[in-house]
Structure formats: C-alpha cells, structure tokens
Amino acid sequence: MSLGGLFKGLFLAGAFAMTASPVWADDPFSALKITRVAPGTAAMAFDLQSLDGRPVQLVDLKGKGVVVNFWATWCGPCKEEMPAFERLRQQLDPNRFALLTITTDLQREGIKHFLANLHVLLPVLFDEDQAVSQAYLVRALPTTVFIDRQGALVGRAVGPREWDTPKAVQAIQSLMP
Numbered sequence: 001m002s003l004g005g006l007f008k009g010l011f012l013a014g015a016f017a018m019t020a021s022p023v024w025a026d027d028p029f030s031a032l033k034i035t036r037v038a039p040g041t042a043a044m045a046f047d048l049q050s051l052d053g054r055p056v057q058l059v060d061l062k063g064k065g066v067v068v069n070f071w072a073t074w075c076g077p078c079k080e081e082m083p084a085f086e087r088l089r090q091q092l093d094p095n096r097f098a099l100l101t102i103t104t105d106l107q108r109e110g111i112k113h114f115l116a117n118l119h120v121l122l123p124v125l126f127d128e129d130q131a132v133s134q135a136y137l138v139r140a141l142p143t144t145v146f147i148d149r150q151g152a153l154v155g156r157a158v159g160p161r162e163w164d165t166p167k168a169v170q171a172i173q174s175l176m177p
Contacts, residue, residue, distance in 0.1 A: 028171035034146065034155040043147045044135045048102065048125035051111060056125055058151070061098045065175025066147040067163075069101045070133055073114045075141040077160040086120040087164035088172065096176040102127050149177045 029036060043066075047057045058066070069085060071078035089099045102125045105111055111124055127133050136145055136156075144161070146154040154175060161168060 028167060028174055029146075029155050031167050032157065032161055032171055034157045034171065036155045037153040039152070041153045043145070043151055043153045044132070046132045046135075048127060048132065051108060051124040051126075056100065056123070058147075061147075062151050063149050063177060064096055064098045065149055065172060065177075066098045066100065067172060067175075068136070068145045068147065069099070070103070070127075070136070070138045070141060070143045070145075071101055072103055072141055073105050073107075073110060078142045079114075079118065081142060081160040081163060082115075082118050082120050082122065084161070084163040084168075085122055086118075088169065089122065091164065091169060092172065092176070097172070099123070100125055102132060104128070104130050104133060146172070146175060148175045 027036075043058060045058050047055055050056050067085075067088075069078075069081075071082070073079075085099060085101070092099075099122065101122050103111065104127050106126070106128060115122065115124070136143070140158050142158075142160055144157045144163075146156065148154050163172075
C-alpha cells in the first residue's frame, strides 16, 4: 500500500471509530446493528478486477447506493449470507444500486464453483494485495460497508445479516437516489 493509501486508511480508521452521530430509534441502520460512520467520510476509491476479468472502479458507481461485502470461500458465515445478498440484488434497481463483493481468495475456478453451488450471480472483485481490505479496516469476515450516492461512507456491519429482510431493504434503499 502506498503512503497515500496508508493515510487514507488511517483517516478511515478515525471515521469508523467516530460514530458519534446520533442513533435514532427509527434509523434503519441501527435496527440492523450497522455502525454509523462519521458524516462526510469519503469512501476510499478502488480499481479491482472482477471474476470475469473486467476492471471495476468505485468512482464509476457514483450516483448509486453501493453495498460492498468482504468475504472468503472458507468463511462459513459468508456462505450463509450470500443467498440473501443475491435476493437483495434481485429486488433493487441496478440503475440506482450496486452490490459488490470483494475477496482476497485467488482461486478463480474455486470461486466460480462456490457461487454456482449457492446459486448466486453476485459480482466478485479480487483484492489480491489486500490493500482495499486494509483501507476499509476489514478485521473479520464477513464485513459489509455502505456507501451513499455521493460516495460517502455511511456505515459498516461485521458479521452476517439477512440482507433481504424488509428492514434491510429499507436501510439500503435509503442510500439510493
């Protein structure tokens, strides 16, 4: 990771630690135990390669609500929540919402087999040098981060959730234009 990336990571660390924004009873994120991020915290840009070989840049998704899930094939809780992410993806407008998954696994054929067994078509990006995972302070899997349409981090969740429940869909729709 470059020195600039390290500083961005430290900035994000402060943002994740500074969750002093008020938690309201009707906040759809708090109902899901999603930790809020300090308002105005920009999501770190990334450019990763997808499972099908295409480059994917976060900047290209500006204007959409974005959910980024960090996972691995060896992670049991990740496997449990993948079908819920697929159902969520199918419910939301792809012109207003993007769901990305990021893995540090390198076995492309193994990942294809893993996804096929789960019957999911989620986009998979490769974080081969783990720079993005480090910048987003991924310490446990699964970790999911939420980015609003302006490119600001909104929150993060560590551990699996049922992402296709009405409460989860409502929270994620709040990110969308």
